[in-house]
Amino acid sequence: MGLGKVEKSRRILRAVKTFVFLITMLASLLILSAPILLVITDTLLPSALLSVSIPFSSLSLETISSHFQNYDFRYSLIDIPLISIIRSIVIFFVYCLCDGPRLSRGPYLGVTMVCSLLSLVFVSIKAPYVFSTEVKITEVALFMSSIVLAVGHLVVAYRISCRERRKLLIYKIDIEAVSACHKGFPTYNKLLQEVRVK
Incomplete structure (x- = not known):
């Protein structure tokens, strides 16, 4: 038992x-894989939320083109997913081009910051016009998702930058230790030979 x-x-x-x-x-x-997952989410989620607000039966290429033709900054919502897609493509492209040093304090963090802040400014200016008449849950979710994902890009880019800086610091310490050993061992061997001669 x-x-x-x-x-x-x-x-x-x-x-x-x-x-x-x-x-x-x-x-x-x-x-x-946080940057890749965030890019995928930023590309798909706002588009999915916009498609919820448009009846599925009327969702077609003609409907989307008519949204672009009748675009009005104050009322149209087609620009929110479009900005998310452009932001994601630019950030992902720069992320793919960057190596360790560039990820630490180079173009990745800078481009992410510029794209995220510009999209936040755009959404902040647009929100009062859209919500001045009638507030819908899908519209609120669309704006909130865009804001949260923009902030998410900033947080992820900053964390990656810090991580790569730590890696570079450790690598620098290792290189300095190796170079010190290379310089130190000949001196040690020389002293040892002198002691033996005496």
Whole structure:
């Protein structure tokens, strides 16, 4: 009876350890692929929210082209998903072009900051016009998603910049340690030979 309980507790402990390991792996995967996941979300979510506000039966290329033709900054919502898509494409393109040093304090953080801040300014100016007459839940969700994703791009870019800076610092310390060893060992060997001669 006691052995059965011990075996059962071991199985439970093994299952908990496996679960914790899987969660840790998933979290690290999400952290490493955060820019890509954010770009995908920023491209799809505002478009999906806009399509909810348009009846599915009337959703076609003609409807979308008519939205562009009859565009009015004060009332049209087609520009919100469009800005999200352009923002995502530009940020992803720069992210793909950058290596470690450029990710640390180069174009990636700067371009992300400019794109996010410009889109936030645009949405902030547009919001009072749209919500001046009637407030719809889908419209609020569309604006909020655009704002949250713009801030998300900034946060992710800043975290990646900090991570790459730490990597470069560690790499610099390692290089300095190696160069110090290369310079230090000949001196040590020379002193050792002098001691032996004496």
